Amino acid sequence: RNVNAKLANPLAGISHALLEDMGARYARKHQVGDQEDIRAFSKGAVLAQDPSKYETVAGLTEEEQMVLHTEEHHRWHQPPLLYIVIVVCSTCAAVQGMEHRNGGQLFYKYQYGIGGDDPRSTWLTGLLNSAPYLCCAFLGCWLTVPFNSLFGRRGTIFLTCLFSALACFWQAFANTWWHMFIARFFLGFGIGPKSATVPIFAAETTPPRIRGALVMQWQVWTAFGILVGYASDLCLYKVKDQAGVIGLNWRLMMASAMLPALVVVACVFMCPESPRWYMSKGRHFKAYQSMCKLRYNKIQAARDIYYMHTLLEAENEIKHGRNKFIEILAVPRNRRAMIASELLMFLQQFCGVNIISYYSSQIFLDGGFSPISALSASLGFGLINWIFAIPAIYTIDTFGRRNLLLTTYPFLSLFLFFTGFSFSIPAETEHSTRTACIALGIYLYGVVYSPGQGPVPFTYSAEAYPLYVRAYGMSLATATTWFFNALLSITWPSMQAAFTPQGAFSWYAGWNIVGFFLILTLLPETKGKTLEELDQVFSVPTNVHARYGLRQLRYFVKRYVLRRDVEPERLYAHEDTRDTDRGFDHDDEKGM
Numbered sequence: 001r002n003v004n005a006k007l008a009n010p011l012a013g014i015s016h017a018l019l020e021d022m023g024a025r026y027a028r029k030h031q032v033g034d035q036e037d038i039r040a041f042s043k044g045a046v047l048a049q050d051p052s053k054y055e056t057v058a059g060l061t062e063e064e065q066m067v068l069h070t071e072e073h074h075r076w077h078q079p080p081l082l083y084i085v086i087v088v089c090s091t092c093a094a095v096q097g098m099e100h101r102n103g104g105q106l107f108y109k110y111q112y113g114i115g116g117d118d119p120r121s122t123w124l125t126g127l128l129n130s131a132p133y134l135c136c137a138f139l140g141c142w143l144t145v146p147f148n149s150l151f152g153r154r155g156t157i158f159l160t161c162l163f164s165a166l167a168c169f170w171q172a173f174a175n176t177w178w179h180m181f182i183a184r185f186f187l188g189f190g191i192g193p194k195s196a197t198v199p200i201f202a203a204e205t206t207p208p209r210i211r212g213a214l215v216m217q218w219q220v221w222t223a224f225g226i227l228v229g230y231a232s233d234l235c236l237y238k239v240k241d242q243a244g245v246i247g248l249n250w251r252l253m254m255a256s257a258m259l260p261a262l263v264v265v266a267c268v269f270m271c272p273e274s275p276r277w278y279m280s281k282g283r284h285f286k287a288y289q290s291m292c293k294l295r296y297n298k299i300q301a302a303r304d305i306y307y308m309h310t311l312l313e314a315e316n317e318i319k320h321g322r323n324k325f326i327e328i329l330a331v332p333r334n335r336r337a338m339i340a341s342e343l344l345m346f347l348q349q350f351c352g353v354n355i356i357s358y359y360s361s362q363i364f365l366d367g368g369f370s371p372i373s374a375l376s377a378s379l380g381f382g383l384i385n386w387i388f389a390i391p392a393i394y395t396i397d398t399f400g401r402r403n404l405l406l407t408t409y410p411f412l413s414l415f416l417f418f419t420g421f422s423f424s425i426p427a428e429t430e431h432s433t434r435t436a437c438i439a440l441g442i443y444l445y446g447v448v449y450s451p452g453q454g455p456v457p458f459t460y461s462a463e464a465y466p467l468y469v470r471a472y473g474m475s476l477a478t479a480t481t482w483f484f485n486a487l488l489s490i491t492w493p494s495m496q497a498a499f500t501p502q503g504a505f506s507w508y509a510g511w512n513i514v515g516f517f518l519i520l521t522l523l524p525e526t527k528g529k530t531l532e533e534l535d536q537v538f539s540v541p542t543n544v545h546a547r548y549g550l551r552q553l554r555y556f557v558k559r560y561v562l563r564r565d566v567e568p569e570r571l572y573a574h575e576d577t578r579d580t581d582r583g584f585d586h587d588d589e590k591g592m
Contacts, residue, residue, distance in 0.1 A: 010310040010311065010313070010314045011048055011049040011307070011310055012049065014049065016057070016058070019045040019048075019049060020042040020043070020045060020046055023041040023043070023044055023045025023046070023302070024039075024042040026041055026045070026309060027040075027041035027042075027302075030284035030285060031285060032285050033285070033288065037288070037298065037302070040298040040301070041302040041305075041306055043057060043059060043060060043064075043299055043302070043303075044299055044300075044301075044303035044305070044306050045302075045303075045306045047068075047303040048303045048304075048310070051068075051072075051208075051303065052072060054068040054069075054072070060299070064297055064299045067297040067299070067300065068299070070296075071207065071209070071296075071300065072209075075207070075209040075210050076210065078210070078296075079293070079294060079295065079296055081271070081272065081294060082205065082206065082294050084267070084270055084271055085202065085206070085271045085294070086202070086206075086214065086217070088157075088264060088267055088268055088271055089198050089199075089201065089202045089214070089217070089218070090217055090221040091221075091260050091263055091267075092157060092161065092194060092198045093198065093217070093219075093220075093222045093224075093225060094221050094222070094224055094225035094228060094260050095164055095225060095260045095261045095264060096194065096222050096225060097221070097222040097223060097224060097225020097226040097227070097229060098225045098226070098229040098232075098256070098257035098260060099164060099187060099190075099191060099225075099229075099257050100225070100226055100229070100354075100357055100358070101226050101230055101233065101357065101358070101382070102129060102358055103229070103230065103233030103234075103250075103253050103375055103378065104171075104233070104250035104251075104254045105128070105129065106250070106361050106362065106365065106371060106374070106375075107247055107249065107250035108174075108180065108247060108250050108254075109128075111246065111247050111250075112124075112176060112177040112180070113177075114177055117497050119494065119497075122493035122494040122496075123490070123493070123494055124177055125493045126490035126492060126493045126494060127181060127490055128177060128180055128184060129358050129359075129489040129490070129492075130486040130490035131180075131181050131184035131185040131187070131188070132184050132185065132187040132191050133191075133482045133483075133485040133486035133489060134188065134490075135185045135188020135189060135191075135192065136191050136192035136195075136478075136479070136482035136485075136486075137479050137482040137483035137485075138479075138483075139188065139189070139192070140188045140190075140191060140192020140193060140482070141192040141193070141195075141196065141475055141478045141479040141482060142192075143189070143192065144156075144192065144196040144197060144475060144478075145475065147160075147193050147197070148197060148277070152273050152274070153200065153273060153274040153277050154201075154268050154271060154273050154274075156194075156197045157194065157197055157198060157264065157268050158264075158265055158268050159193075160189070160190045160191075160192075160194035160197070161190065161262075161265050161268070162261070162265050163186065163187070163189045163190035164187060164190030164191065164194070164257070164258070165190075165258040165261040165262050165265065166186075166258075167183055167184070167186045167187035167190060168187070168254060168255050168256070168257045168258035168261065169255050170183040170186065171183045171184060171187075171251075171254040171255065172251040172252065172254050173251070188482075192478070192482065195478060196474060196478050199218055199462070201274055202214045202217075202218075204276040204277070205272070205275070205294055206294075207304075217393075218458070219389055219392065219454055219455040219458070220386070220389045220392075220393065223382070223385045223386040223389045223450065223454070224386045225260070226357060226382045226385060227382035227383055227385065227386045228260075228382075229256070229257065229382070230378045230379040230381070230382040231379055232256040233256075233361070233375050233378070233379075234372070234375045234376060234378075234379055236252045236253050236256070237249055237371070237372055237375055239252060272289075272290040272291075272294060273290055274290070275287040275288070275290045275291040275304070275305060275308065276308055276312075278290060279305070279308055279309060279312060280312070284309070287308075288302070288305050291304055291305050324468075324469050324472040325472060325476075327468075327469055328465075328469050328473060328476070332539070332541075333535060333538045333539050334465065334466065334469060334473075334538075336524075336538045336539075336540075336542060337464040337465050337473070338465075338473065338476070340460065340464055340522060340523050340524065340538075341460065341464050341465070341473060341476075341477045342476070342477065342480055343518055343519070343522055344456065344457040344461065344523070345457055345461065345477050345478075345480040345481040345484070346480065346481075346484055347453065347457075347515045347519075348453060348457045348481050348484075349481060349484035349485050349487070350484065350488070350508065350511040350515070351409075351412055351449070351508065351511065351512055351515060352488075352509070352511070353445075353453070354485055354489065355488055355492045355504075356381065356442055356445065356446075358488075358489055358492075359492055359493075360377070360381055360442065361374045361377075362374075363501075364377045364378065364435075364438065366496075366501060367422070367423060367434060367435055367438040367439075367501075368427045368431055368434055368435050368438075369435055373435075377439050377442075380439070380443060381442055381443060381446050384443050384446040384447055385446045385449070385450050385454075388446065388447050388449075388450035388451055389450040389451065389454055389455065392404075392450065392451040392452075392454065392455040395451055396455055396459060396527075397527060401460050401526055401527055402519065402523055402524070402525040402527075403525070404456060405452055405456055405515075405519045406516065406519060406520060407452065408448045408449070408451070408452030408453060409452075409512050409513075409516040409519065410512075410513075410516060411448040412448055412452075412453065412509075412512040413509045413510070413512035413513050415441050415442075415444045415445040415448065416441070416445060416505045416506070416508055416509035416512065417505070418437070418440075418441040419437075419438060419441030419442055419445065419505050420441075420501055420502045420503070420504065420505025420506050420509065421502055421505075421506075422434060422437035422438045422440075422441055423501040423502055423505075424502060425437060457477075457481065460526060461474060461477040462474060463526055463534070464526060464538070466534075466535075492504070495507065520549040520550070520552065520553060521545065521546035522542065522545070522549075524538065524540070524545060525537070544571075545571070548569065548571050551569060552568075552569070555568060555569065
């Protein structure tokens, strides 16, 4: 049977009596607590089979039943310490966001003598912006596994935020372009491992019922960090130089991102370590103690620890003797997941969002804004990016990943074309119209990017791979997005000079058109699918899905443009095709 079926639920089909015995034996074997804890594991093993059927488990106390009932019906009713974990993870995302904006480049490039339109200046400006992401792609992301193995989740977050704080502080003292490049390259050692570790830490400490929402929180609070970064740039714009200090305003801008990083450094060890990390090191009692701090009752902690143990046992059985990267490439199901994941990570950058995130102030400046107005307009983009990321917490699980992308990509292309050709409006005679159109195009782009292409790639990549190769697949996905991120950062100033703003924006608008058809033909929907259902989804040959996607486009035109009563095509067995379709993928679609 498919190897992933072992991971769907290793406890399925086992009797309650045998599960109680298995839980008690596990607790005794690993010397997990006293008789009360052994009883908790005995009942917890039964609950782990199906947590929603707690009412059928004999021998639970009234208090335990009440806790389990509350957990089932009030998912955000969690212990205070779990909310500290959530706050720390959200602050990490904000750190990431503040590191992404770079308003200081409006000033330091002139101080470094690279503020012109000549090739040397444009390439060096791009190189400075891309430095952290070059480090992430080739070094930082690949340190995630060894850092986590050596230092744990908390230790890795502590070190990466410390690296970020030191690098941000270091940037404030750079007096040459190559000195700034070194400082920003070092920043990549903070960004890379942190971007992979924090979502893992959140997922391993939170209950399943709120886990998906917390994965989405990473995107929301990264957008919030970008907003705060733009706001800090604006607040520091008018800071005057002091005796012996040239460019104090941009130096403070570059250093400001260290503040939330220091907050994380100070608070991260208030959180318990990931129970799963303890278990991977064979420290079962420490894992149980950690989980007890993150749940209201020992019965919940024992349930989650025992289920975690059974999953780890199944994973260890599956991965024995396998090379993971060969496994990803050689197994057709995994290879199709990789194609979909890598496609999304590529399009995450080539949709053009980070040319706006990193160069928005310069774009507005080139469009005719004054420096302070350019920073204010960038703040507006940051605000839109944050506000419109919030609805995705709901729509990503209702409207679907693929539907969100197929709906938003045409508009991403349209608004980039609109922004680019707004630069053709004469600045001398129509200055107000020109600046208004440029700002409108960028803002509308942010409105459609934030709920679509913004949150989908990381969410999709995290669920597309089977569990036994997921860590390696995510490392590959993260390295890919940072590589193309660096490519965009380094090429945009020269591209804008060579193509003009109209041509440069049109280049990325064209990629959004290409992206629409790539998503239509190569990207299966993963919304609401179990592990076994995902196996079926990614078992469909690529050429079969590509033809199906093109037929879906024809169906969409007939159904929604011509308003004909047509049935959607079934691609997977036992797929419900009742007339409840709301887009390219109908909501009732189910895979076996």
